[in-house]
Amino acid sequence: MSLDVQNLSFAYEQRVVLQNVSFTAPTGQFTVILGRNGSGKSTILKLLAGVLPFHSGRVQAHGQDLRRLSGSARASLLGYLPQFHRTVFPFAVQDVVLTGRAAFVLSTPGPRDRKLAQEAMEELDLLPLAERPYSELSGGERQIVLMARILAQRPRIILLDEPVSHLDLAHQQRLMRLLKRLTQEGTTVISVLHDPNAALLYGDHFVFLKEGRVIEPGGHPWSPTFMEEVYGVRTLAVPFGGGNLVIPEPAGGCHV
Amino acid sequence: MKRLSPGLFAALAIPVVLASLFVGPSDLVQARHIAQALTHPFSLPGDETLAMAREILLQVRLPRVLLAFLVGGALTTSGLSLQALVRNPLVSPDILGLSSGAACGAALALALPGIPLQPASFLGGLLAAGASYLLALNRRGLSILSLVLSGIIVGGVCTAILTLIQVWVDPFKLQTIVHWTMGNLHLASWEKLRSAAPLILLGLAGLYFMRWRMNVLALGDEETRAVGLNPEREKLFVLLPATLVASASVAVAGIIGLVGLAVPHMVRMAVGPDNTRAVPASFLAGGIFLVLVDDLARAITTFELPVGIFTTLIGGPFFIYLLKRSGAAFGE
Structure with missing residues (x-):
C-alpha cells in the first residue's frame, strides 16, 4: 500500500x-x-x-x-x-508486545492476539526474553x-x-x-x-x-556535492554497488 | 521473579472476613453464634444472649467488615489505576485533591445545618477531582505533569477551606470534623454500605473492564496512539471510574491514608506489573488489608481509634520494609 x-x-x-x-x-x-x-x-x-x-x-x-x-x-x-x-513499570516483554493488539481488543486480548504476539516474538528471537522485565533491557x-x-x-x-x-x-x-x-x-x-x-x-x-x-538531488544522490548540501559537511565517496558509501572527511583533509 | 496468583488473595479473603467477625470489644459472640447466624439467618433465636450476640454480629460487625473490605479494595484499585494512568508509582487517589475535597464537603455538612454528610463529601471529592482534571487539560490533551500540579493546588485550596471551617465552628463540631477526617469505619452500618456499594461496584466494574488498557496506557501517550488508541479518551475512561470509586469510599469512611498508595505496590510485588492480574488482586488485597488493620484497631484498645491512624502507623513502616527488601522495585 x-x-x-x-x-x-x-x-x-x-x-x-x-x-x-x-x-x-x-x-x-x-x-x-x-x-x-x-x-x-x-x-x-x-x-x-x-x-x-x-x-x-x-x-x-x-x-x-x-x-x-x-x-x-x-x-x-x-x-x-x-x-x-x-517505562517505569517492569512489564514483562510479552505483555509489551501484546499491547500491539490494542486497537483490536475490546477489554482484554484473546487467544488470537496472544498467538500473533507469540509469532512476532518468535520472528525476532525474543522468546528467551519473554518473561524478562522490559524496563531492565538495554x-x-x-x-x-x-x-x-x-x-x-x-x-x-x-x-x-x-x-x-x-x-x-x-x-x-x-x-x-x-x-x-x-x-x-x-x-x-x-x-x-x-x-x-x-x-x-x-x-x-x-x-x-x-x-x-x-x-532533490540534481545528479547522483550520494555525490559529495549533494551530501554536503544535505549534511553541511564535506564527505568522501567510496564507490559501492549502485552508489557511493559516504565517509565524513577527517580533520585536515584526507589523502587516499 | 516468582509471581503469586491473584487467586491466592481470593482464597485468603473469605477466612479473613469470617475470622474478623470474632474481633470486637464484646466477648458475647462465639463461634457457635456465627455458625448459627450463618446457617439460619432468618430464624429468631429464643435465648437472650444468643439474640444479643446475633444482633452484634449481623448489625454491627458484619456491615463493618464488609464496608472495610469494600473501601479497602476500592481505594487500592483506584490507586493502582491512577498509578498506571500517570505512569508514576508514587501516586494515590489523593493526587487529584480528592480526599481534601471530600473532607471539605464533609466539614461543610457537619458545620452547617441541613446538608447531608455523605452526599456532600462525595460531591466534594468529585468536584475537586473534576477541577484538577479540567485545569490540567490543554490544547494538546491531558498533561500528566499539569494534572499532578493542579491536583496539589486544588487539594491545597480545599485544605485551606477545611481549616477555615474548623476555625469557625464550635469545639463540639470541630471534634466531629477532625474525627471524620481520620477515618470512621466504626460508624459502619448496613445503610452506609447500601448507599456506597452501588457507586463503588459500578466504578470497580469500569476499572476491571479497562484493566488491560491500563497496560497500554502505562507505556506512554505516543505509544498508545501508535497502536491506534486515543490516549485522552482512554485516560478519561480510567479517571472517571477511579474517581467515582475513591470519592464514594472517602464519603462513606473518611480519609484512610496510605491504602491507595502502599497496597498497590505490595500487589505489584506479589503478582507482577501486568494490570490484568493486578486489578483484581488489588481489590482483594486492599480489602484484606483494611479488614485486618481494622481488626487491630478494634482489638488493641477497648475504645475506638480511627482506622486511618492505624493504616498509616502499620502500613507505613511495613511498606518501607518491603521497598527496602525488594530493592529496585521500579526499574531504577
Whole structure:
C-alpha cells in the first residue's frame, strides 16, 4: 500500500518545522528519510503516525485520507516505532508486545492476539526474553521488543524513527534484514535513518530533508556535492554497488 | 521473579472476613453464634444472649467488615489505576485533591445545618477531582505533569477551606470534623454500605473492564496512539471510574491514608506489573488489608481509634520494609 504525502506543513507554536513537504512512499518499498538533526524527519513520522495532529496538507494511504480513519482502521494500516522509549513499570516483554493488539481488543486480548504476539516474538528471537522485565533491557533490546509489538499489530505500512541508532551491529543487521524482507512480502516501510550508508544498503527510495523542505538531488544522490548540501559537511565517496558509501572527511583533509 | 496468583488473595479473603467477625470489644459472640447466624439467618433465636450476640454480629460487625473490605479494595484499585494512568508509582487517589475535597464537603455538612454528610463529601471529592482534571487539560490533551500540579493546588485550596471551617465552628463540631477526617469505619452500618456499594461496584466494574488498557496506557501517550488508541479518551475512561470509586469510599469512611498508595505496590510485588492480574488482586488485597488493620484497631484498645491512624502507623513502616527488601522495585 503506497503512502502519498501532499503539501504537509507543521509548526510547533511559532517555529516552522515542515514546509510543503510532498513525497510518495511506493508500495512494498523501503523509503528512507534523510537529513540533519532538526530538519523535520521525526516530525514527519509523527504526523504520519497520527501522534501529532496536522492542520495543513494531506496524507493518503491508497487513496484514503488518514485523518478520516478510525483508530482500529489506522492501526491495521500503520505501525509506528518511536525514537526512544522507556517505562517505569517492569512489564514483562510479552505483555509489551501484546499491547500491539490494542486497537483490536475490546477489554482484554484473546487467544488470537496472544498467538500473533507469540509469532512476532518468535520472528525476532525474543522468546528467551519473554518473561524478562522490559524496563531492565538495554536500549537496543527495547527497540527489538517495540518492533515485535509492531509485527503483532500487523500493519501494512511501518514507520520507524531511527530504528538502529541504539543497536549493535548484529542487531542492526537483523532488524534491517527483517524490514527488507517485510518489504519483499508487500509491506511498505518508511524509516528515518541517520546513516546514509545504511540507507544506501537497504533503501529503495530516498527523501532528503533540509530545514523542513524536501530537496532533490540534481545528479547522483550520494555525490559529495549533494551530501554536503544535505549534511553541511564535506564527505568522501567510496564507490559501492549502485552508489557511493559516504565517509565524513577527517580533520585536515584526507589523502587516499 | 516468582509471581503469586491473584487467586491466592481470593482464597485468603473469605477466612479473613469470617475470622474478623470474632474481633470486637464484646466477648458475647462465639463461634457457635456465627455458625448459627450463618446457617439460619432468618430464624429468631429464643435465648437472650444468643439474640444479643446475633444482633452484634449481623448489625454491627458484619456491615463493618464488609464496608472495610469494600473501601479497602476500592481505594487500592483506584490507586493502582491512577498509578498506571500517570505512569508514576508514587501516586494515590489523593493526587487529584480528592480526599481534601471530600473532607471539605464533609466539614461543610457537619458545620452547617441541613446538608447531608455523605452526599456532600462525595460531591466534594468529585468536584475537586473534576477541577484538577479540567485545569490540567490543554490544547494538546491531558498533561500528566499539569494534572499532578493542579491536583496539589486544588487539594491545597480545599485544605485551606477545611481549616477555615474548623476555625469557625464550635469545639463540639470541630471534634466531629477532625474525627471524620481520620477515618470512621466504626460508624459502619448496613445503610452506609447500601448507599456506597452501588457507586463503588459500578466504578470497580469500569476499572476491571479497562484493566488491560491500563497496560497500554502505562507505556506512554505516543505509544498508545501508535497502536491506534486515543490516549485522552482512554485516560478519561480510567479517571472517571477511579474517581467515582475513591470519592464514594472517602464519603462513606473518611480519609484512610496510605491504602491507595502502599497496597498497590505490595500487589505489584506479589503478582507482577501486568494490570490484568493486578486489578483484581488489588481489590482483594486492599480489602484484606483494611479488614485486618481494622481488626487491630478494634482489638488493641477497648475504645475506638480511627482506622486511618492505624493504616498509616502499620502500613507505613511495613511498606518501607518491603521497598527496602525488594530493592529496585521500579526499574531504577
